[in-house]
Amino acid sequence: MSIGTPAAPAVPRAVGDARRLLPPALARWTDGLEPALRDMCAYQMGLRDAHGRPTGTAAGKLLRPAFTLLCARAAGGDPAAAVPAAVAVEFTHNASLIHDDIMDGDRERRHRPTVWARYGVPMAVLAGDTLFGLAFEVLTAPDAGLPPDACRHLARTLRHLMAGQCHDLRFAETETPPIDACLAMMEGKTGALLGCACRLGALSADAPAGWDERFHEFGTHLGVAFQLVDDLLGIWGDPLLTGKPVGADLRARKRSAPVVAALSAPGAASGRLARLYAAPGPLDGGALELAAALVEEAGGRAFAAAEARRRIDMAWERLVSLDIPADARAELEQLTAQLADRRW
Amino acid sequence: MSIGTPAAPAVPRAVGDARRLLPPALARWTDGLEPALRDMCAYQMGLRDAHGRPTGTAAGKLLRPAFTLLCARAAGGDPAAAVPAAVAVEFTHNASLIHDDIMDGDRERRHRPTVWARYGVPMAVLAGDTLFGLAFEVLTAPDAGLPPDACRHLARTLRHLMAGQCHDLRFAETETPPIDACLAMMEGKTGALLGCACRLGALSADAPAGWDERFHEFGTHLGVAFQLVDDLLGIWGDPLLTGKPVGADLRARKRSAPVVAALSAPGAASGRLARLYAAPGPLDGGALELAAALVEEAGGRAFAAAEARRRIDMAWERLVSLDIPADARAELEQLTAQLADRRW
Known part of the structure; x- marks a missing residue:
């Protein structure tokens, strides 16, 4: 370690498990797809490069599958048995990313062209549909070892996910929503799937009755916290670490949580930010820096950080009474x- | 009945059952969606008009749900018990229609603007995703009374559906495919879901072991026949009856089965058709009529009609050994x- 570089945080075991167990399991399923669909789906997940060549790894943080594996352990099960559930969650996540990138017109993700930018909108719609379907196929495979309920929970999750994305799209077009509506949108858009990821982990561990519900709520609150941090990084994140352009969310005039909180606040900074968002022309260079400063001055940054902490507390409250093995709890x-x- | 008008064919009981049982069952599920998604999904299915007002009915032929209800009866069950399966099939069908219309750039369906033409591409992507998810939610509802296998069959069907649509998109862009590849594409694009519709009917009737597989194959072959007739109507159908513009498929230079068969045939008509398809500029007016005449002269029309009959024979072969009640068999x-x- 060179002097001046902060120590990299230790990688939790579940993240290591996910990085080791997921790529081959994901590839086994995508390899069975029609070749053109296989290449697109595998490209999205970093399992193959832009020329269809296998990479032997997977892109992304694999955060959701890591939570599935870890919650399986927390519920007294074996993480290896939770791999089908984790795969289904990761497919669902990537399906929604492919479609979100179409809806938002985003051309770049993880330093690479998005699926629609690389293969065109029609094929990208199809790739997303394929991954949504594949998630259910994984979950219902005879050897997945999951109760029939698992499929119903994933289906419900999709409904909440779509409702969240729908509100997100509408917020982008219309008036600034109240901050509560913004947080409710995040519960759908990010909370629902992380909640499902945690629940499916518990279900695959054959947890005691009622535990899966607790893990679901734990993951949902955590998902909102996760999205709040994401929103902060979308304004103040380092492009080298996030893989997104600097100030990406402001550039796109997104009404993310810090922006909505800032716009709802009283004071001059809030008003100046509103005028900047309403002005025509691109938001870049000095205007971008000014917008970020105004969000901070109006309290948007502090609100989002505090709300993230509050959600994490709420998440933990759901698990407090459960008898979770000490090592799994420490890792969570x-x-x-x-x-x-x-x-990042 | 006025003189000169041919007698309308008797409506089979299953179609009547579908028209009576499906609209309220479909609406019960879509009514639970986030309002903007509800309106789009219900608009697609004709459950609501373009202003979100309930119509009390449903658009479309409801052919797939009719087959689900009828196959339930044929397998010794009660059609009312097959309604959840029929609803799931109809949601899946409409989800794929919404996304197909985006991919094909089609602005009109059933004499109305398509969902993307009415609500924009981003919202239409979301509406399709919502209906795909809702199909699984219906199928796994506690009172649906279906075996867990049902969910796996629908998930597999999606994979075949997407593979078929993928080939269809590629055929539209590249060289004319061999006619066998064209028929294989149709098995995915139309056969898979009708096969699933029939299978889910048998499954909801708790049919003897192996019956659901037979019904699946029956429906798959029938689906290809159905698509071949659709392709014929896409060239020679009456716009007033089909709801599509005259010569719609030729206008879009689609490589539908009659066109592919014509292009693969030897002779002058085939070559002239190929040049017409390769020429720049819109295909309309006299050129449209000429194209239709050339497809016919090159044998494309006769091939598609004969292949449709052959597929129907193959379909019936799958059921011949099953002890199906006489009235249900007659109606099938x-x-x-x-x-x-x-x-139409």
């Missing part, structure tokens, strides 16, 4: 803390 | 015959 705490403090 | 025959001979 470690992962949660890293999530709240991450820079 | 009636519905199949009408399908082969339909003008």
